[in-house]
Amino acid sequence: MESRKNRTAIYQIAAYAAPICSVLIWYGMGEKEERLVWSKLVMTLIVTGLFLLHLHTDRTLEKKSCRYPVLVGVSYIVSFVLLGMCSYLPIGALWLLAVPVVEAVQNEKTAQAVLTLLCVQYAILVLPQNKDFTLFVKYLVFGYLLLILYRGLDSKKSVWYFLGIVAVFSLVLQIVVYEFEIGQIKSEMISFLWGIGSEILLGICSVSSYLLLDKKTADEETQEEVQAETKEIVQDQITENDRIFLQSIIEPDFDLFVRLQHYSLPLLSHSMHISGLSEQAALFIGAEPLLAKAGGLYHEVGRIVDEEDYIEAGTKLARQYRFPNALVHVMRQHSTGFEKPDSKEAAIVMLSDCIVSTSDYLQDTGKRGAVSDERLVDSIFQNRMDKGNLDEAGFSKEQIEQLKEFYIRNAF
Numbered sequence: 001m002e003s004r005k006n007r008t009a010i011y012q013i014a015a016y017a018a019p020i021c022s023v024l025i026w027y028g029m030g031e032k033e034e035r036l037v038w039s040k041l042v043m044t045l046i047v048t049g050l051f052l053l054h055l056h057t058d059r060t061l062e063k064k065s066c067r068y069p070v071l072v073g074v075s076y077i078v079s080f081v082l083l084g085m086c087s088y089l090p091i092g093a094l095w096l097l098a099v100p101v102v103e104a105v106q107n108e109k110t111a112q113a114v115l116t117l118l119c120v121q122y123a124i125l126v127l128p129q130n131k132d133f134t135l136f137v138k139y140l141v142f143g144y145l146l147l148i149l150y151r152g153l154d155s156k157k158s159v160w161y162f163l164g165i166v167a168v169f170s171l172v173l174q175i176v177v178y179e180f181e182i183g184q185i186k187s188e189m190i191s192f193l194w195g196i197g198s199e200i201l202l203g204i205c206s207v208s209s210y211l212l213l214d215k216k217t218a219d220e221e222t223q224e225e226v227q228a229e230t231k232e233i234v235q236d237q238i239t240e241n242d243r244i245f246l247q248s249i250i251e252p253d254f255d256l257f258v259r260l261q262h263y264s265l266p267l268l269s270h271s272m273h274i275s276g277l278s279e280q281a282a283l284f285i286g287a288e289p290l291l292a293k294a295g296g297l298y299h300e301v302g303r304i305v306d307e308e309d310y311i312e313a314g315t316k317l318a319r320q321y322r323f324p325n326a327l328v329h330v331m332r333q334h335s336t337g338f339e340k341p342d343s344k345e346a347a348i349v350m351l352s353d354c355i356v357s358t359s360d361y362l363q364d365t366g367k368r369g370a371v372s373d374e375r376l377v378d379s380i381f382q383n384r385m386d387k388g389n390l391d392e393a394g395f396s397k398e399q400i401e402q403l404k405e406f407y408i409r410n411a412f
Contacts, residue, residue: 014073015052018080019044019121025084026125043124051117055110068105068241075101079118086126090191092198095122096143100202103150104209115143138173142199145169146206153210166203170196238288242324246290249323250275250297256321257297263304270356271297277352277411278345284406285399287344295330295349298323302331311338336384340392347393351403354380355411377407 023044027037075098082095096118103111119140127136149162174195178185185192238246248254252261261268275296282292302314311332318328326343333339333346334353341347355377362368362376381404384390390400 011069011073012052014077016045016048018077019048019117021077022080022084022121022125025081026087029085029088040124044121047117047120047124051113054113072098072102072105076114080121083118083121083125086122087129090194092194093139093142093202094198096139096146096202097205099143100146100150100206100209103147104206108147108151111147112144115140115147119143132177134177134179138177142170142173142202146202150206150210153207159207159211162207163200163203167196167200170199170203173199238291238324238326242326243290245324246294246327249321250290250294256301256317259304260298260301267300267303271300273356274299274349274352277356278349280410281348281352281403281406282345285344285395285402287348291326291330291343292345292348294323294327295334295345296352298327299331299334299349299353311335336387336389340389342392344394344399347390347395348403350389351380351384351407352411354384355407359412373408373412377404377411 020041023037023040026032026040079095079098082091082097085091086095096115098118099111099115102114119136122136122139127133145166149165152158153162174192175185177195178188178192249256251257260271275293278296279289279293281287282289298314298318300310300314301317302310302312305317306313314331315328318331323331326345329339329342330346330349333341333343334349336350336354341350358380359368359376362371381400385400395403
């Protein structure tokens with residue numbers, strides 16, 4: 001929790017530092033009265049504060065932890081640095097760089113907030129100097145165009161449509177900025193073409209973000225695609241970025257965790273029990289404890305959307321919150337009637353859920369006293385092995401015996 005608070009503080013400092021840096025660059029590259037600098041700094045601090053408050057308090061925003069914080073941070077800083085230079089150098093639309101990056105890595109609503117912040121900062125620094133309101137509107141319109149078009153990126157074929165539409169709109173918008181003055185366009189051809197070119201470069205950035213980061217939601221993926229994902233050793237799937245992400249989503253203030261708390265306290269209690277038990281079981285046999293913990297916590301999270309088809313609903317939520325594929329597998333494979341576990345962590349969550357749920361059922365029906373812990377655990381393991389549920393999990397015989405011993409000692 002402490003490390004998360006420290007990271008949040010760093011992000012907030014960076015969020016303020018970049019806009020302030022843009023003001024200082026704007027001041028340093030030209031002769032300005034000191035009072036102007038102070039007025040723009042104060043306005044920048046107010047606007048940035050409102051931006052951060054909006055991200056923190058708006059319940060309609062999906063509070064997803066960022067899996068590529070460095071990439072987002074760099075694009076954010078570069079955008080504001082370029083914005084500070086806009087009054088003196090032909091930057092074109094490149095100061096909007098952070099918008100497509102944030103949309104690819106985070107989500108559209110956060111990208112909209114970043115676009116708004118950048119455009120307000122443009123209005124604070126650049127607009128009073130160039131007094132070209134039409135150009136300002138063009139940048140705002142183009143930013144929203146990128147956001148809207150990005151929704152349609154669902155295949156490599158759509159990339160070409162995306163770039164074609166961007167090029168056409170850039171041409172039209174640039175002609176509007178020049179107020180259809182053909183003579184002026186001819187005399188300023190390089191500037192005219194660069195205005196279009198910088199926007200096409202942003203379009204290419206959007207496409208690159210899609211192809212390299214490819215954050216499709218479950219609504220855009222079929223069940224067959226989910227099931228066809230490569231089955232690899234989980235340790236090879238989990239990167240350091242994934243571990244940071246997994247740590248962030250098991251914090252109590254993570255949005256989906258909060259939704260789970262509000263939906264049902266009994267479901268939350270059960271999920272936390274499975275989460276802690278699975279984490280300890282993974283540690284006991286040398287598997288990935290963080291993945292098992294997150295899988296246990298969210299194994300039935302789909303119930304907050306659909307009690308009947310909660311696994312598919314949970315898959316959609318996982319994709320919307322951009323959970324790693326390895327975690328999505330664990331969530332889909334915990335139920336014995338769905339998919340067979342293809343990792344140790346998925347099998348551990350399945351076993352933890354079976355053992356705890358069976359014990360609770362026997363307790364509720366008054367039959368628990370007649371069944372010893374050893375008998376209950378042995379019967380569940382034997383049943384799972386007879387049905388082939390552990391065939392693809394990658395357990396050695398020694399690890400299966402270790403898990404039996406662990407559950408007998410710790411599950412009850």
